[in-house]
Amino acid sequence: xxxxxxxxxxxxxxxxxxxxxxxxxxxxxxxxxxxxxxxxxxxxxxxxxxxxxxxxxxxxxxxxxxxxxxxxxxxxxxxxxxxxxxxxxxxxxxxxxxxxxxxxxxxxxxxxxxxxxxxxxxxxxxxxxxxxxxxxxxxxxxxxxxxxxxxxxxxxxxxxxxxxxxxxxxxxxxxxxxxxxxxxxxxxxxxxxxxxxxxxxxxxxxxxxxxxxxxxxxxxxxxxxxxxxxxxxxxxxxxxxxxxxxxxxxxxxxxxxxxxxxxxxxxxxxxxxxxxxxxxxxxxxxxxxxxxxxxxxxxxxxxxxxxxxxxxxxxxxxxxxxxxxxxxxxxxxxxxxxxxxxxxxxxxxxxxxxxxxxxxxxxxxxxxxxxxxxxxxxxxxxxxxxxxxxxxxxxxxxxxxxxxxxxxxxxxxxxxxxxxxxxxxxxxxxxxxxxxxxxxxxxxxxxxxxxxxxxxxxxxxxxxxxxxxxxxxxxxxxxxxxxxxxxxxxxxxxxxxxxxxxxxxxxxxxxxxxxxxxxxxxxxxxxxxxxxxxxxxxxxxxxxxxx
Ligand SMILES: C[S@@+](CC[C@H](N)C(=O)[O-])C[C@H]1O[C@@H](n2cnc3c(N)ncnc32)[C@H](O)[C@@H]1O
Numbered sequence: 001x002x003x004x005x006x007x008x009x010x011x012x013x014x015x016x017x018x019x020x021x022x023x024x025x026x027x028x029x030x031x032x033x034x035x036x037x038x039x040x041x042x043x044x045x046x047x048x049x050x051x052x053x054x055x056x057x058x059x060x061x062x063x064x065x066x067x068x069x070x071x072x073x074x075x076x077x078x079x080x081x082x083x084x085x086x087x088x089x090x091x092x093x094x095x096x097x098x099x100x101x102x103x104x105x106x107x108x109x110x111x112x113x114x115x116x117x118x119x120x121x122x123x124x125x126x127x128x129x130x131x132x133x134x135x136x137x138x139x140x141x142x143x144x145x146x147x148x149x150x151x152x153x154x155x156x157x158x159x160x161x162x163x164x165x166x167x168x169x170x171x172x173x174x175x176x177x178x179x180x181x182x183x184x185x186x187x188x189x190x191x192x193x194x195x196x197x198x199x200x201x202x203x204x205x206x207x208x209x210x211x212x213x214x215x216x217x218x219x220x221x222x223x224x225x226x227x228x229x230x231x232x233x234x235x236x237x238x239x240x241x242x243x244x245x246x247x248x249x250x251x252x253x254x255x256x257x258x259x260x261x262x263x264x265x266x267x268x269x270x271x272x273x274x275x276x277x278x279x280x281x282x283x284x285x286x287x288x289x290x291x292x293x294x295x296x297x298x299x300x301x302x303x304x305x306x307x308x309x310x311x312x313x314x315x316x317x318x319x320x321x322x323x324x325x326x327x328x329x330x331x332x333x334x335x336x337x338x339x340x341x342x343x344x345x346x347x348x349x350x351x352x353x354x355x356x357x358x359x360x361x362x363x364x365x366x367x368x369x370x371x372x373x374x375x376x377x378x379x380x381x382x383x384x385x386x387x388x389x390x391x392x393x394x395x396x397x398x399x400x401x402x403x404x405x406x407x408x409x410x411x412x413x414x415x416x417x418x419x420x421x422x423x424x425x426x427x428x429x430x431x432x433x434x435x436x437x438x439x440x441x442x443x444x445x446x447x448x449x450x451x452x453x454x455x456x457x458x459x460x461x462x463x464x465x466x467x468x469x470x471x472x473x474x475x476x477x478x479x480x481x482x483x484x485x486x487x488x489x490x491x492x493x494x495x496x497x498x499x500x501x502x503x504x505x506x507x508x509x510x511x512x513x514x515x516x517x518x519x520x521x522x523x524x525x526x527x528x529x530x531x532x533x534x535x536x537x538x539x540x541x542x543x544x545x546x547x
Pocket of ligand 1: 075076077078079137138139140182183201202203204205206207258259260261262263264
């Protein structure tokens with residue numbers, strides 16, 4: 001990978017570049033071929049723009065897309081921020097390069113005078129507004145270094161400069177070249193189509209769990225960014241600057257040092273970083289396993305990996321499925337997931353899991369298209385593999401037949417099991433309802449009984465109260481009668497005062513006195529008071545009782 005270039009995550013075919021789609025000004029100078037193109041939004045089938053009408057307008061504004069805008073972030077300089085919710089699979093941007101350098105130029109070789117020369121010449125070809133947009137881009141200080149300065153100086157020496165104007169020209173050009181080295185993107189497989197500057201993409205910041213996948217579309221000649229997950233309005237649109245996102249945190253930071261920042265995304269810092277590192281370690285191990293199985297070289301990590309290789313086809317398929325699960329859990333849902341799905345499909349088929357293999361292949365194609373759209377076909381796309389599996393399935397291949405039969409039996413077993421479970425659930429439910437009804441009835445009975453007991457207690461209390469009141473009444477009556485009797489006897493015996501006699505309660509008195517004493521009392525009263533009111537009443541009573 002060239003130094004100072006963004007990764008182009010996928011390996012693309014160099015042969016399908018559609019030159020009609022690029023407004024290209026080519027020239028040969030000292031044997032160097034320089035392609036310079038105007039920047040404009042180009043279209044993919046899923047993009048809103050149409051790049052068929054190439055126009056001569058300078059279209060240098062950052063973006064014509066209404067999905068995002070350039071905003072100043074708190075710690076990363078400028079960045080691309082979503083202006084609305086962006087669904088997964090959306091082409092966020094598809095743009096032609098501002099200019100490109102051919103693959104023969106080694107952009108990573110800072111001391112290469114030919115490359116510096118090509119850059120300087122390409123930059124001279126930009127219009128004023130293109131140059132403005134270009135010089136507004138960010139550059140890394142470490143790109144401004146001595147070997148590069150010398151290379152530029154060597155190139156400019158051949159021009160008509162005086163000693164003092166040469167220095168100014170070197171200064172002016174070194175920043176521009178530093179901008180190129182910070183922002184250039186390799187195009188095509190192993191930079192086979194050279195490298196270019198893309199104004200939108202140059203503003204995308206890095207994350208170790210990016211939400212877009214970038215790729216150079218060899219059909220349209222555009223660098224595209226596709227949303228690999230839902231991106232919410234106001235969220236930053238992030239790409240990955242490095243290929244191996246499964247590397248340990250320190251190694252990722254080391255790989256990013258060329259861009260002069262320390263990544264502080266959730267996978268690098270914060271509460272989730274440890275869990276993420278653990279998962280990525282497993283992902284790295286499994287990726288190593290499949291790199292070995294597929295005999296593909298994997299860029300070496302600083303710590304050599306010791307992995308346990310699967311011992312059977314069944315294990316290979318399980319390892320691949322584990323990798324798929326881990327990548328999904330970790331949110332690494334771009335091309336690495338597409339590859340893992342493909343392995344799960346391939347080794348699934350070997351293990352006789354034909355239907356699962358077919359499903360994994362479908363998912364692999366879907367993820368690939370989410371990452372690169374469907375205009376361009378990846379040279380080793382999963383589509384060919386899917387087609388093969390689909391035709392095997394359609395032609396009643398005996399592995400598929402056996403698998404289907406197995407699946408049918410499994411389904412039947414599952415159905416019977418479900419039915420049994422359902423019947424058991426219904427029975428249990430009926431029992432539960434019955435028990436509930438019984439408990440309800442019991443509870444009602446108990447509460448009825450409680451009411452009765454309370455009522456009985458209340459009645460008993462009332463009865464006790466009225467009995468005790470009656471007792472008190474009777475006692476009072478008895479005592480009143482006693483008092484009256486005492487009074488009457490005193491009257492008869494001693495001859496009482498008038499008032500005292502008037503106070504006598506005749507009825508009670510008569511109830512207490514016998515006939516003899518009543519007669520004596522009447523005589524005494526008449527003697528004392530004459531035929532008073534009291535005497536009259538006493539007399540009446542005596543007559544009634546015939547004393
Ligand atoms: C290609 S530019 C990206 C756009 C740039 N932020 C700007 O203002 O134009 C790369 C530079 O952005 C900054 N950058 C990118 N990703 C970052 C991150 N995750 N954290 C901090 N700085 C980041 C670094 O300064 C890096 O050198």
